[in-house]
Amino acid sequence: MNNLKQYLSLAVSHPGIFRNPQSEGLDVILQEEEILQIESLVAQKLEQKGLPLEWAKVGIVYKDQYLMVLRDAVRFPDGQLGTYIRILVKPDSTRGVVILPIYQQKVLLIRHFRHATRSWHLEIPRGFGEKDSSSEENTQRELMEEIGAEANSLVSIGEMHVNTGISSECVELFFADIKSVGEFDVKEGITQLLTIEVSEFERMISDNEITDSFTIAAYTRAKLRQLLP
Known part of the structure; x- marks a missing residue:
């Protein structure tokens, strides 16, 4: 199972981690096709700045027995699309x-x-x-x-x-x-x-x-x- 598949599987098993606000806020995007489009958009921006393209990849960046680092595809309150990284304690901790x-x-x-x-x-x-x-x-x-x-x-x-x-x-x-x-x-x-x-x-x-x-x-x-x- 690739990283994105693991990430989407996590969203199914622990939906609370990915819940979106009722009103304006940052919406996490979980549709695979849209995620790939956002990855491409972010990769273009990174390339222009000479930064590593893997920083555009959505998914589980790192995990161990203590914590998990996610990079989400998000829609910002102004409608802009991009990625956002966050650190989670393990869901069952x-x-x-x-x-x-x-x-x-x-x-x-x-x-x-x-x-x-x-x-x-x-x-x-x-x-x-x-x-x-x-x-x-x-x-x-x-x-x-x-x-x-x-x-x-x-x-x-x-x-x-x-x-x-x-x-x-x-x-x-x-x-x-x-x-x-x-x-x-x-x-x-x-x-x-x-x-x-x-x-x-x-x-x-x-x-x-x-x-x-x-x-x-x-x-x-x-x-x-x-x-x-």
Whole structure:
């Protein structure tokens, strides 16, 4: 089965990924003949710019056990035709979790090396969800794996779409009252566990010392819901 056939088969098996808006928006085109016409149109534009023609190909650009990259044929709101690339979490994957942990009235932060940026970040625990586990179970697991922590209570503080410009990923944010803390997970690239006063935590966000979007979003939700000490 060629790439386009796999792509169209994915559209049949997971129609929600390809749903079009009721009103104006970007429409995904799934008619094979029209897709081929759009590929030809885009290829002409790429050729004029001296760019690789394979960038015009609609289909599954890449996939592994974690994510999938699609290049769709689309009709833009002004009627123009073209392609648009997006990153999807696997259709059968479980939502990830992000946890703002409070221990003895203070915020727990980890110093974590992130491969994507090739740098260190101050952030709160987070992780992928495991299939057949609830969000609360995934949250408790991540707390134990990353900082050896147990929670007295967990409060869901809503969802967060990570990057709506290119990614479908959505995570659930949690506020956690921590009972106890153990060892942090060195093999995950964590080198330090910090216990920070809330006022200092807010200063670090304000002064750009914390740039992790998950941490900032969880703090904002917790602050607005008056959960912080």
